Amino acid sequence: MELTTSHRRGRIPWVIALVSFLLAAAMLFMAAPASFADTGDGETDTTTASPSDSGSDEQEVTDFFFAGVIKYNADPLPGVAVSIEGNGFEAETETDDTGRWTLYVPERGEYELTVDESTLPDGVIVEGDSASQDVEFGLGNRVIVNLFLGEGVRETTSFVDQLVERIINGLNFGLLLALAAIGVSLIFGTMNLTNFAHAEMVTFGAVMAVVFGVSLAIPMWLTIPLVVISGAIFGYLMDVGLWKPLRKRGMGIIPLMIVSIGFSFALRYVFLFFFGGGTVQLPNAGAPKIEIWGPIRLSSIDMMSMGLSIVVLVAVAFWLLRTRTGKATRAISDNPSLAAASGINVDRVIRIVWILASALAALGGILWAYFRPGVRWDMGVHILLLIFAAVCLGGLGTAFGALIGSIIVGLLVEVSTLWLPSDLKYVGALAVLILVLLFRPQGILGRRERIG
The missing domain is CATH 1.10.3470 (ABC transporter involved in vitamin B12 uptake, BtuC)
Structure with a gap:
């Protein structure tokens, strides 16, 4: 019916x-x-890195930033060039004596983080297929990124x-x-x-x-x-x-x-x-x-x-x-x-x-x-x-x-x-x-x- x-x-x-x-x-x-959801694509550990003043004299300090520590065999690596690019913005900084780096960005969004491997010790590269990785914000204003290094030579591929x-x-x-x-x-x-x-x-x-x-x-x-x-x-x-x-x-x-x-x-x-x-x-x-x-x-x-x-x-x-x-x-x-x-x-x-x-x-x-x-x-x-x-x-x-x-x-x-x-x-x-x-x-x- x-x-x-x-x-x-x-x-x-x-x-x-x-x-x-x-x-x-x-x-x-x-x-x-949700409790272990990360605020970025990279591996993070908020206990291993915090915002530093590395490169801050050349950057405009904002509320949004990426930061991390670069070490090899537990030793900090100073002078390593790290750059960020995305959303029409780009910036570069270097690690300080403790291996810390901070990159400020104008707004939340997706960015590409790159380590200049020529500034690393000879025979040391960033682990993975590339020295670059995509990083982005969650609800917070900071993303702490850990970069893992290892011995090797970056192979260049043909077109x-x-x-x-x-x-x-x-x-x-x-x-x-x-x-x-x-x-x-x-x-x-x-x-x-x-x-x-x-x-x-x-x-x-x-x-x-x-x-x-x-x-x-x-x-x-x-x-x-x-x-x-x-x-x-x-x-x-x-x-x-x-x-x-x-x-x-x-x-x-x-x-x-x-x-x-x-x-x-x-x-x-x-x-x-x-x-x-x-x-x-x-x-x-x-x-x-x-x-x-x-x-x-x-x-x-x-x-x-x-x-x-x-x-x-x-x-x-x-x-x-x-x-x-x-x-x-x-x-x-x-x-x-x-x-x-x-x-x-x-x-x-x-x-x-x-x-x-x-x-x-x-x-x-x-x-x-x-x-x-x-x-x-x-x-x-x-x-x-x-x-x-x-x-x-x-x-x-x-x-x-x-x-x-x-x-x-x-x-x-x-x-x-x-x-x-x-x-x-x-x-x-x-x-x-x-x-x-x-x-x-x-x-x-x-x-x-x-x-x-």
Whole structure:
């Protein structure tokens, strides 16, 4: 028997309350990892370094700074040059007689910290693949960075080797970007909605990975399917508690988009409240790279990420092309009115799309946390623009276009770092997007009928 409108409306507050309760319960597990969440990407120890006056006579003292101590074999190293660059700002200083250094910056943000290895003793280098590392602020005003030194010689790589390495990284990034972009494309195709909250669906996956993989210490091979299932449930609850009621009331596309923006902000600050402003690393995030062939070097995490992405994307393609629900999804994307007239249950298909899109976004969140690396409360919003760029480049509402667009964006972002500073690596991808849309406004695989 059909439920009356008042009965259906009466269920909405209970569903929303259930979503809020489940999200709050999951976030309570954040208490443990939040206590060791770092304020920077580097390893820190607030007992080993404190702000010093090193270089302060040449710097403008601000409220925000990076600091640390450089030692080798427990002996401090004076005169080591350390520089910071990012957000249109750069500065340099040297360690004092105790090995301490301090670099002041004008504002919070992401920066690149570099040690001039020519100022280190002969035969000593910074451990890792590079003498540079990305550092950023959490909620505090300082980041204490420990730099670990070791014996060795920094090997310089040729341009071709660097290009091959960037291409592999670009493919890896493009594949994980495709997991999120396909969900955005499917939602747009079935609902004509640009979902700004998709960034938080990505963050949700990474946060749940911390809950299962760090707080509960569940092995990652079991954590990944648990996160995907959690993402699917999250998508189902979002549709039941928010999107379906709004559809039933006939809300227009612009108000729906505004709701998605507000929902995005709400989720983001729920994550901040429970998770904190620091960065948490997932297990084995710093896995060493293995020499595969020539300049191609991948860690076990990289290989797992690329392999898993390919398998999932092939499965999604099979679902779209071979299953009845997938064909119905494509039919709704082409013509919702005709699909409904032909007997397709549009609401049921849209709900399945929300479940699938949220599950894919959650998986993309885990892989993004390993690629980045680290889990933060606002990590999803950092790639939201790239997700939209991939969808527009491939063609609005086409899942296969989103895949192609994601690969192109991923390659352009990584390869562009050979010529552009890391702060500007997203500019190349967006510039190509603009050029392509000038000559083909419907995107690579889009149809003109979708425009306007």
